[in-house]
Amino acid sequence: MTTTAQQFLTDATAKAADLRHRAVIQSNMASYNAAVARGKARFADWQNARSRAAQIKWETINHLDRYLEQFERNVIASGGHVCWAETSADACEYILSLARRHRVHNVVKSKSMTTEEIHLNDALEATGIHVVETDLGEYICQIRGEPPYHIVTPVMHLTKEDIARDFHEKLGVPLTDSAEELTMIARRKLRQEFLSADMGITGGNFAVADTGMIAITENEGNARLSFSLPRIHVAIVGIEKLIPRVEDLALFWPLLSTSGTGQAITSYSSLIGGPRGDGEPDGPEEFHVILLDNGRTRLLADAEQRDALHCIRCGACLNACPVYQNIGGHTYATTYQGPIGSVITPHLRDAQEWSHLPYASSLCGACTDVCPVRIDLHHHLLHNRRNAVRRRFDHPLQRLAFHAWLWTMQSPARYRLAGKLGALVCRLGFKPPRDFPAPAQESFRDWWGKVGQASCLSNPERKTGKMPVLL
Amino acid sequence: MNAARENILDRVRAALRVPAHRPPDPTDAPIFLPVINSEQRFRDEFAILKGEVVTDLPAFLKEFPRIASDVPDLVPSNASVRDSDLGVTGCDCLIAQTGSIAVSTRSAGGRALSVLPPVHLVIARRDQIVPDLVTAMELLRCRYDKHWPSSLSLITGPSRTADIAKILVMGAHGPKRLAVYFVS
Numbered sequence: 001m002t003t004t005a006q007q008f009l010t011d012a013t014a015k016a017a018d019l020r021h022r023a024v025i026q027s028n029m030a031s032y033n034a035a036v037a038r039g040k041a042r043f044a045d046w047q048n049a050r051s052r053a054a055q056i057k058w059e060t061i062n063h064l065d066r067y068l069e070q071f072e073r074n075v076i077a078s079g080g081h082v083c084w085a086e087t088s089a090d091a092c093e094y095i096l097s098l099a100r101r102h103r104v105h106n107v108v109k110s111k112s113m114t115t116e117e118i119h120l121n122d123a124l125e126a127t128g129i130h131v132v133e134t135d136l137g138e139y140i141c142q143i144r145g146e147p148p149y150h151i152v153t154p155v156m157h158l159t160k161e162d163i164a165r166d167f168h169e170k171l172g173v174p175l176t177d178s179a180e181e182l183t184m185i186a187r188r189k190l191r192q193e194f195l196s197a198d199m200g201i202t203g204g205n206f207a208v209a210d211t212g213m214i215a216i217t218e219n220e221g222n223a224r225l226s227f228s229l230p231r232i233h234v235a236i237v238g239i240e241k242l243i244p245r246v247e248d249l250a251l252f253w254p255l256l257s258t259s260g261t262g263q264a265i266t267s268y269s270s271l272i273g274g275p276r277g278d279g280e281p282d283g284p285e286e287f288h289v290i291l292l293d294n295g296r297t298r299l300l301a302d303a304e305q306r307d308a309l310h311c312i313r314c315g316a317c318l319n320a321c322p323v324y325q326n327i328g329g330h331t332y333a334t335t336y337q338g339p340i341g342s343v344i345t346p347h348l349r350d351a352q353e354w355s356h357l358p359y360a361s362s363l364c365g366a367c368t369d370v371c372p373v374r375i376d377l378h379h380h381l382l383h384n385r386r387n388a389v390r391r392r393f394d395h396p397l398q399r400l401a402f403h404a405w406l407w408t409m410q411s412p413a414r415y416r417l418a419g420k421l422g423a424l425v426c427r428l429g430f431k432p433p434r435d436f437p438a439p440a441q442e443s444f445r446d447w448w449g450k451v452g453q454a455s456c457l458s459n460p461e462r463k464t465g466k467m468p469v470l471l
Numbered sequence: 472m473n474a475a476r477e478n479i480l481d482r483v484r485a486a487l488r489v490p491a492h493r494p495p496d497p498t499d500a501p502i503f504l505p506v507i508n509s510e511q512r513f514r515d516e517f518a519i520l521k522g523e524v525v526t527d528l529p530a531f532l533k534e535f536p537r538i539a540s541d542v543p544d545l546v547p548s549n550a551s552v553r554d555s556d557l558g559v560t561g562c563d564c565l566i567a568q569t570g571s572i573a574v575s576t577r578s579a580g581g582r583a584l585s586v587l588p589p590v591h592l593v594i595a596r597r598d599q600i601v602p603d604l605v606t607a608m609e610l611l612r613c614r615y616d617k618h619w620p621s622s623l624s625l626i627t628g629p630s631r632t633a634d635i636a637k638i639l640v641m642g643a644h645g646p647k648r649l650a651v652y653f654v655s
């Protein structure tokens with residue numbers, strides 16, 4: 001087992017027993033679930049909305065080369081620049097050289113999981129650039145020095161008391177029990193950052209091919225300030241974020257916000273297609289889009305799991321996942337947590353190191369049911385398990401156990417013997433790691449041989465169908 | 472960076488040589504419930520979002536000593552965007568389905584005016600209300616195709632956040648209040 005997998009087990013065991021964590025997450029999930037139910041009620045046909053979105057994303061991903069080139073042409077035509085980045089390092093290097101060229105000292109960032117993926121903050125800070133997260137949740141993460149707990153709700157695991165304490169200790173403000181006051185403290189601090197920033201860095205929820213625009217979904221206005229005030233705007237998106245037409249947003253914006261937070265549409269749904277245009281009073285002098293591969297083409301090459309690239313990062317599968325709720329977002333130790341993270345991380349990063357993630361699932365299928373673009377998540381988790389075993393990433397003991405199980409199940413006599421041995425071991429005081437019912441005094445087979453068969457066959461009620469339980 | 476471009480596109484093309492399973496086709500059934508009375512629906516949605524509909528414009532403007540306006544005929548400017556207490560803009564359209572207001576760098580005086588000041592007032596006509604997002608996107612396409620503004624936003628209520636324990640707080644970074652005034 002890799003050390004990453006060991007750490008995962010240790011953290012998962014601890015978190016699953018943490019009742020405070022459980023209470024916080026359950027309270028969050030209750031609000032989320034209620035909001036999403038209200039949001040879905042605004043659709044005439046939610047299932048059809050999912051089907052249409054799945055079809056559009058399928059069309060895009062399966063003709064991705066065409067849409068990428070169209071997108072690039074349109075960005076350049078409206079005065080923007082496009083960088084193709086094969087790896088995290090390439091993307092960071094592009095931003096760093098841009099920062100050097102323009103003498104950038106201060107950077108404001110709006111929430112972007114892609115920048116988390118490439119560890120952009122570390123790269124910027126290493127060269128002495130001051131970089132501030134401006135989404136409230138991400139700002140709190142930055143203050144605490146920890147990664148986002150959830151791709152949509154970065155500090156879902158914290159109470160307002162936790163956050164008040166962090167603000168008190170790190171920002172030197174008085175303790176407060178008001179979420180509004182905490183938000184206003186962040187607003188005042190970050191307003192200064194916006195006004196003095198040289199560069200704004202955002203992600204993008206969609207990249208619209210036919211207009212060459214980045215679409216950004218947010219509630220706070222920090223993304224709008226990030227792409228409005230600084231001299232340079234850089235948007236970094238994975239190559240899978242493409243959608244064909246700007247009209248598709250009439251579906252994708254409500255679909256994303258409904259699945260993400262239950263809102264009909266978020267407060268600000270924006271499109272950015274270039275730097276300040278002719279006759280426009282403000283806006284950045286330069287607009288750069290970074291198209292990031294970083295392992296996505298590996299996932300694209302797996303036709304079986306290609307639909308995982310349809311993901312719009314709404315977080316619904318995390319919220320629906322019983323394992324996520326119990327072990328928490330940080331336990332995954334990945335940029336993308338929960339079911340979608342466990343599907344894509346072995347492709348995007350080292351397949352062996354992350355081969356344990358697909359096992360962090362009960363395969364209940366709740367993730368697949370809620371996915372707004374119909375990604376077959378729980379089957380992909382199973383595919384990843386199969387792929388890991390094929391590549392012999394599984395533990396030798398696990399392999400041995402499955403061979404033993406197979407051998408046992410292939411013969412009634414061996415199965416019978418295994419049952420007896422199992423009961424004996426349990427009675428001798430063996431304690432399995434989880435709660436396990438005590439074995440019955442008599443096995444079903446023994447009972448059936450002695451009593452069951454005779455009594456059932458001779459019972460007249462059997463013919464009337466009143467004993468379906470026994471036969 | 473051109474090598475990276477070719478490498479990525481080559482990998483994409485190589486990957487796509489193996490076709491992927493196609494999802495079942497959607498039906499023609501409508502996705503969203505139809506919007507019956509657009510103006511009423513806009514007002515209802517806008518109210519739920521804590522948007523304000525201004526009826527007495529002079530009384531509303533009295534609250535704000537420093538105003539930056541892109542609608543100077545109706546509301547004169549007396550401050551820069553950065554120093555203003557109120558930003559006044561026009562818009563492209565209003566969307567009944569979601570209570571949203573579409574603004575662009577051309578229709579609303581650039582990027583900062585509708586997001587930096589603490590209060591945003593939109594001057595609109597009733598005939599700018601469209602029933603739904605699909606119609607709004609069609610309208611934007613008709614108006615701007617071939618020459619899009621550098622930025623557009625659908626504004627749906629004042630700025631908000633629920634990042635702290637899912638407690639709703641208005642005015643995270645953008646305007647704390649959003650108002651519409653209908654001109655005839």
